[in-house]
Amino acid sequence: MPLINGFDLINIIKERHVVAGAFNTTNLETTIGILDAVEKSGIPAFIQIAPTNIPVSGYDYIYDMVARKAKTMDTPVTLHLDHGKSFEAVRSAAQAGFGSVMTDNAKYDYDENVQHTFEAVQYAKGYGIPVEAELGAIAGKEDDDVTEGNGKTDPTQVVDFISRTGVDLLAVAVGNVHGLNLDPNIDFPLLKKIQEVCPVPLVLHGASGIPDEQIAQMVDNGVIKINVASDLRTAYIKAAGKDYQQEPNRFDLVNVCLDAEKAVEEVVYKKIQVMNQNSLTKVK
Template identity: 75%
Template sequence: MPLVNGFKLLEIIKERHVCAGAYNTTDLITTMGILDAVEQSKIPAFIQIAPTNIPLSGYGYIFDMVKRYADKMETPVTLHLDHGKNFQNVVDACRAGFGSVMTDNAQYEYDENVAHTRQAVEFAQGYGVPVEAELGAIAGKEDDYVNPDHKYTDPDQVVDFVERTGVNLLAVAVGNVHGLNLDPNIKFDLLKEIQSVCKVPLVLHGASGIPDEQINQMVNYGVVKINVASDLRKAYIQSMGKDYEKDNDRFDLVNVTLDARKAVKDVVYHKINVMNKLSPAQVY
């Protein structure tokens, strides 16, 4: 089916009581590997790209790539902007046809975060797409930006933040980290407290480093979207590296990239199963 609007995808997720992975792409090979796995699993998903990865392909090219594949799929998919760091990122994504966007203003103090988020929400409303925002700050390495410290989401701010911004999804900091080099420590008691007061669905970033046994609990804590990036990039690069090690005179780029596509697919398929507590027999 064609790409669906983020609001529609959230409805489907709620109806099916599943947790949607949000998988970061950069190029055609990563995109196809992700969507291969999503279509095989039949579990709805977000495919997303951060502005730091946009210079390689551009908003329009990413939209065209994802749409061309999604048009042949049965499983609903939304194209999402991940970690829009300024208002222009949101504008560019909406104008390119993205079905949902994230405005990440966690680097600002609370009131400034509210103001920037509200601006993004008001603009995105004109395009009919949902907006995700972050409250608190997630430690770790996000592309070229490194945040060494956790700033946990304050449950006492959640109600006010959601009401004042009009945001549709809330990314929380509960011990999750970006990247693969820090040890995540999910505070489920904090996550439960946030769930009890938050009127919008929750999002968990930094799932690459979180153990499977913790990931498969998230659907019971109001989490509808779980972001995975580092694991996919690692699989892609390692696949190409292994092919080179086997034969450093190789020049058959098609087969090397097909191996990388399958490596990405395998990681995504595993993550989908873990998020939704599925056994292989349950994936149809």
């Protein structure tokens, strides 16, 4: 089916009581690996790209390759902008046809975060697409961006933030971290407090390093979207590296790419199963 609008995907996720994986891509092989796993699982998903990865593919090219593959699928997919740290990134993604966007203004103080987020939401309304924003600061390394410390989301700010910005999804900092080199530990009491007051669905970033047993609990804690990036990139690079180690003089790039694509598919499929193992039913 064609790529669908993010609002429609959110409704499907909530109706089915599942969690949508949000898997970061960079190139064609990663894209195909992700979407093959999504189709195999039958669980709706976001496929996303951050502006730091755009130099490889561009907004228009990534849209074209994701849209072309999605047309062959029966499982709903939305193309999402991850960590849009500028208004220009949000505008470029919307103009390219992305079905949802994230505006990431966590580097600013609270009022500036509100103002920049509000501007992104107003712009996205013209395209009829949902906006995700971050409240709190998620520690770790996301591509080349490093966040020191972990300013957890303050539950007392949630209602005001949503009311003043109009965002449709809220990414929270509850002990999750970006990357694989830190030690994430989800603060479930804090997550529950946020869930109780937040009028919009929650998003969890940095899921690559979080233990499976914690990921499996997210579906019952208001989280409908879980971001995974580092695990996929690691799988891709390790697969290519293994091929080189086994045969340093090889030149059949096609098989190297296919091995990397398969490695990504296996990781994505496993992540989807973990995210939804506590759901009411397994949906094919």
